Amino acid sequence: MGYPLSKIAAVVGGELFGDPEYMVSSLGSLEHANADQLSFLSNPKLSSVLASSEAGAVLLRNESDVDLVRNAIVVRNPYLAFARASELFVVKEQGWEASIHPSAIIHDSVVLGKGVVVAPNVTISAHAKIGDGCIIGAGSFIGENVVLGQQTRLAANVTLYDRVRIGSRCIFHSGVVIGADGFGFAPNAGEWVKIHQLGSVQIGNNVEIGANTTIDCGAIHDTLIGNGVKIDNLVQIAHNVVIGDNSAIAGCVGIAGSSVVGKNCTIAGGAGLAGHITLADNVHITAMSLVTRSLDTPGSYSSGTAIDSTPKWRKSAARLRRIESMAAHISKLEKQVNTLLTKG
Amino acid sequence: MGYPLSKIAAVVGGELFGDPEYMVSSLGSLEHANADQLSFLSNPKLSSVLASSEAGAVLLRNESDVDLVRNAIVVRNPYLAFARASELFVVKEQGWEASIHPSAIIHDSVVLGKGVVVAPNVTISAHAKIGDGCIIGAGSFIGENVVLGQQTRLAANVTLYDRVRIGSRCIFHSGVVIGADGFGFAPNAGEWVKIHQLGSVQIGNNVEIGANTTIDCGAIHDTLIGNGVKIDNLVQIAHNVVIGDNSAIAGCVGIAGSSVVGKNCTIAGGAGLAGHITLADNVHITAMSLVTRSLDTPGSYSSGTAIDSTPKWRKSAARLRRIESMAAHISKLEKQVNTLLTKG
C-alpha cells in the first residue's frame, strides 16, 4: 500500500516540492518517521526539528522550510492536511464477508438500507430503520423503532435503546450505551419512587462517540446531541442535556441533567457540569473543573488546585481550611495598623 | 393511548378539579406541554408560571391555584404524583415475541421461573436461577450460580459474573458489570501478586443501576448493596463496599474498597470516597468532592474550589500554593504590630 506524493498533494490541496512520484507507505511523527513515511510540522516556529527528521516527505506551512526536508507539501494548515491525508492510510480490514451475517437476529419488521453490513451476534429489534451503508458491529444491540441515518457505523458491542434516533456518518465506539433511563426518582418516606423516563435521544450527523460513553434518554422530552459533536470515552451525559453543534467533550466528563452546552464549546477531561445550567457558545472548560453555575460569556473557565508534592499540598490544604481565620487576622491587623497610623 | 383525568387522579390519590373525562395522552413540562398533556407544579411559590402554560391538566399542591389551569389534580406532593403517573405512560414495546429466544444459549441446569423473557444472543451459565417474570436483555451474560429474584430486568449487554445474587424488581442498564475481580494485589519485589477475589456481590430489592456502572466482587466476604439503592451511570464500586438502603449515587462516582455508605445518603456526580471509611446515615456529598475520612455526623460535605475564569483561577491557584508563606507573613506582622502597640 502506498501513494505517490502527487496524489497526497492533490488530496490535501497543497503545493508539492520534490519528487511527485515519491512513494509514501504510511504516516509517521517527525521524530520517528522513516524515508517511506509522511510527517507534518504544525508549528512553523519549530522548523529546527526538521533537519533531524528522517521523514520521506513533510507537510509544511512555510515554503522557506522546504529545503530542510527530502520532499515537502506546503499547505496553509499542515495539521488539517495531516488529518485529510490520514484517511488515505486507514487499513482496510476485510470485515465479515456476508453483508448480513447469518448469526445476526434481525426482526422481520426491520428496514435495512442498501449495502448495510451486519456482523455476527447482532440483535436488531422490531421496526428499526437502518440507513444505506450503515455498519453494525458484532454483538451490538439495536432497540425497537431505532432510526439510523446513512453510513453510520457502530463498532462491536454498542447498545441503542428503543426509539433512539441517530443521524448520518456517525461513529459510535464499543460499549457505547444510548438511551438508558435517566436518573430520576421522587423521594417518598425515605424511599425513591421511579420517574419513568419517557423521552428518548436524538443525535445529529457526523457525531463520534467514544468507547463506553453513556447518553441517557430524556425524562419527558428528548436528550439532544447536535451535528458534528465529538465525545470521547467514558463520558456521562444525563437526561435532557442539550449539546450544541461541533462541541467537543473529552474523556471522563460528566454532564448532569437538563444542562445545555452551547456550540463550539470544548470540555476537557474529567470536568463536570452541574444540572440545569447553560454554557454559552465557545465556552471552554479545563480539565477536572466543576461548573456549578451558568457561564454566559465565551472564554476559558477552571476550578481546582495545582499539583504539588503531597507533604506540601497537605500543609496548604490544611491552611486553606482555615482561610477564614487568616482573613480575620488580616482584618484585625488592618484595624490595629490604622490606629497606629492615626496616632502616629 | 391516553387516560381520562379521573383515572390519573385515582392513581396518584388526588382531588380532581375540572372535567373527569378529560383525556390525557402524555406528559409534558409546564413550559412545553400542550392541551393533551399532563404537567406538574412542584413548588407552589412558582404558581405564576401556571397562567402561561398550555397544559391540559396540572398536578398541584395548592387548591387556590386550580383556577389558573384548565384542569387540575390537587395532591400533597405533586412531584411524587408525577412519578406515579409516569408509569402509566411508559411506551409498551412489543419485545421479542418468543419468551425465550431460540438464539439464547441457556445451560441445561439453569432454573427459569414463570414468564421469564430471554432476548436474542443471551448466555446463561450453569446452575443460574432466574426468578419469575425476569427479563434478560439481548447479549447479556449470566454466570454460573447467579440468582435473580422476581421481576428483575436486565437491559441489553449486561454482565453478571459467577455467584452474584440479586433481589427482586431491580433494573440493571446496559453495560453494567457486576462481580468482576476487586483490585487487590500484594507488592513483591517490584511486581504485583494477585490476591484472588473469592467473595461475590449481593444486591437487594428495588435496586436500579445505570449504564456501564461496575460493582466488584469482594476479596473474601461479599460486596453488599442494600434495598432501594439507586446508582447512576459509570459509577465504580470497589470490593467489599457496603451501600446502605435507599442511598442514591449519581454518575461518575468512585467508591474505593471496604468503604461503608450509610442509609439514605446521597453522593453527587463525580465524587470519590477513599477506601476503608464510613459515612453515617443521611450524609450528603456534593459533586466532585473527595472524601478521605469517615463522616460520623449527618449533613452535607464538600471539597474543591469554585469555578472561575481561567486567568483569574491561575492566579488564585498559584497564590494558594504559597498560602503557607502568606500565613507566615501574617504571623510576622502580628508580632511587629504587637511590639508597636506595646511601645505605643
Next chain:
Amino acid sequence: MGYPLSKIAAVVGGELFGDPEYMVSSLGSLEHANADQLSFLSNPKLSSVLASSEAGAVLLRNESDVDLVRNAIVVRNPYLAFARASELFVVKEQGWEASIHPSAIIHDSVVLGKGVVVAPNVTISAHAKIGDGCIIGAGSFIGENVVLGQQTRLAANVTLYDRVRIGSRCIFHSGVVIGADGFGFAPNAGEWVKIHQLGSVQIGNNVEIGANTTIDCGAIHDTLIGNGVKIDNLVQIAHNVVIGDNSAIAGCVGIAGSSVVGKNCTIAGGAGLAGHITLADNVHITAMSLVTRSLDTPGSYSSGTAIDSTPKWRKSAARLRRIESMAAHISKLEKQVNTLLTKG
C-alpha cells in the same frame, strides 16, 4: 474443599506452628474468620487483635505471636503469603463444557492454540491468533489480526479492535474496550475533521484490566502498556499513552493523549493526567489529583482541597476566590508596618 495447613505452609513458604493436618476450608478476615478459616495479620504492631479472632489459622510475621492463635504460619510477608494462598481457594466453575461453543462465530482464518476455550456468542474475526490456553468469555469480540499470548483470559463482553496485540497471562474484565479510535480531530472552520487513528495497542504480559476500562489505539504509533501493569475499572487511557512496567492505576483515572507513566508508579482513584506529560518511575499520585505538568522526581503528589462541611466549605471557597486580594492587603500592611517601625 479444603487444604491441610501443611499444604498451605508449603505454598506460601512459611514455618508452621500447630497442627499440620488442620483443615482450612476457606479464607476470612481476622474479624470474621471462623475455626475453618485462614486469616492473616499484615502489621505485627496490631497483634493485640489476634486474641479476639476465631480464625483456625493465621499467617503471621512474628514468631512471638504464635501463642495468640490456634495455628500459625510464620512468613516474612503475611500479606504476600495471603495473596499466594488465595489462589488455592478460587472456586472452580465448570465453564462451558465444549472447549469451543458451537454458537461462537470464528472466522476460518483464525489460528486457535491448544486448549483454547471459547464461550457462547463470541465473535473472532479474520486472521486473529489466540495462544494456547486462552479463555474467551461469552459475547466477547476479537477483531481482525488480533494476537493473544498464552493463558490470557477475557471475561464476558470484552471488545478488542483490529490489530490489538496482547501478551500472556493477562486478565481482561467485562466491558473492557481495547483499541477504539483515539480522540483526534483537526479544527477547520468551526467543525472537526477526523484524524484517522492508524496505530494500535500493544499490551505486555501479566496485565490485568478492570471492568469497562478503555484503552485507545495510537494515532500513528501504538499505545503501549508494559508488563505487569494493573489497571482498575472505568479507567480511560488515551491514544499513544505509554505505561511503564508494574505501574498500578486505580478506578476512574483518566490519562490524556501521549502522556508517559514510568515504571512502578501508582495512580490513585479518580486522578487525571494532562496530555503530553511524563511521570518518572516511582511517582505516586493521590486520589482525584490533576497532574498538569511532568513530574521528574519520584515521590507522592497531590492536588485538591480537603473535605469539609458544605457551609464551611462554601465560605472557604468564596474566600479562596479572593486570595489575591488577601495577598494585596498583606503587602499593604507590611509597607505600613515597616513605615511605623522605621519611624518608631
